[in-house]
Amino acid sequence: MKKRTSFLIGFSAGCLATILFGASLVVWFCCPAANPALVNVILFRPLKVFDEFYGKELAGVRAEEVNITSSDGVRLFGRFYKQKGATKVALYNHGNGGNVSMPYCLYKINSLLSTGVSVLAYDYRGYGKSTGTPSIDGVVDDSAAAFNYLLRRGIKNDQIIVYGESLGAGVSSALCKRINCAGVVLESGFSSVEALGKEKFDLFKLYPSWMFPKQFDNDSFVVRHHPPLLIVAGKLDEVIPWHHSQYLFDHATKPAQFAVYEDCHHAFFQKKQSDFDARLKTFFEQCGTKIACAN
Numbered sequence: 001m002k003k004r005t006s007f008l009i010g011f012s013a014g015c016l017a018t019i020l021f022g023a024s025l026v027v028w029f030c031c032p033a034a035n036p037a038l039v040n041v042i043l044f045r046p047l048k049v050f051d052e053f054y055g056k057e058l059a060g061v062r063a064e065e066v067n068i069t070s071s072d073g074v075r076l077f078g079r080f081y082k083q084k085g086a087t088k089v090a091l092y093n094h095g096n097g098g099n100v101s102m103p104y105c106l107y108k109i110n111s112l113l114s115t116g117v118s119v120l121a122y123d124y125r126g127y128g129k130s131t132g133t134p135s136i137d138g139v140v141d142d143s144a145a146a147f148n149y150l151l152r153r154g155i156k157n158d159q160i161i162v163y164g165e166s167l168g169a170g171v172s173s174a175l176c177k178r179i180n181c182a183g184v185v186l187e188s189g190f191s192s193v194e195a196l197g198k199e200k201f202d203l204f205k206l207y208p209s210w211m212f213p214k215q216f217d218n219d220s221f222v223v224r225h226h227p228p229l230l231i232v233a234g235k236l237d238e239v240i241p242w243h244h245s246q247y248l249f250d251h252a253t254k255p256a257q258f259a260v261y262e263d264c265h266h267a268f269f270q271k272k273q274s275d276f277d278a279r280l281k282t283f284f285e286q287c288g289t290k291i292a293c294a295n
Helices: 002-030 036-043 103-114 136-152 165-177 192-200 201-208 243-251 270-286
Strands: 061-069 073-079 089-091 118-121 160-165 181-189 230-235 255-263
Touching: 002 255, 036 136, 036 160, 036 192, 061 118, 073 136, 089 103, 089 136, 089 165, 103 118, 103 270, 118 136, 136 160, 136 165, 160 165, 165 181, 181 270, 192 201, 230 243, 230 270, 255 270
Parallel strands: 089 118, 089 160, 160 181, 181 230, 230 255
Antiparallel strands: 061 073, 073 118
16 A cells, blocks of 8 residues: 555656646747747748739839848848939838738838838848848848948938838837937837737746847837837737837837827728828928937
């Protein structure tokens, strides 16, 4: 009897130890600090399929295909839509899961062009025809390379508006901590990687704040001294709920504006297209009068 009891106790203890060990492995594997590769998989959904036919001309503006070299030698593909008479350029940091040949990117580029600005649209490393593999630091370096490309073409800081969409809002915030520009648009963005991660994945609630990457956090940018800022969201956004944008506006230093559209989803504003385009145009006209320094 004693042997049987001892066996059962030992067996139970072994099972419990195995379960705890397995659970600890799961917790470790999902830990943002311990497994940055997992964070990259969650954050980035690069699409390599590239449609050569679409996007060569939008809103009557012919695209110039450009090649940009990032700081570590990664080659980035881009399209520069240069409008005659335009005095400003929008640097378009697109969202996840696509590239500059995909319909949702072309839709947004078309909207930007309709305001009268020129547009530089490019793909992060690993997306479309760009080489490399996406990572947080790498993608931020890519956006800096695209910005510097415009400077080399003779475009001044106070002529460049940084436009970030969804994931690209985080990229834009990270970029604008480094550089000076005429204005910033954060569209359909999250307040922080941690906040969105804990909304989407219950397991992430186990981890303290310091374990999450901070480079893409829009909330740490908007509280700084910044150029004119426009925050845009759709109230029906199920990917990144619009309360993230509301939070950013509530905590942003001035100058800051907020545009929220009742009947619109994530990164698409067709139901309010004329209002959306007009709001962008008005904001762009206000940009460039004062430059805020990155600090």
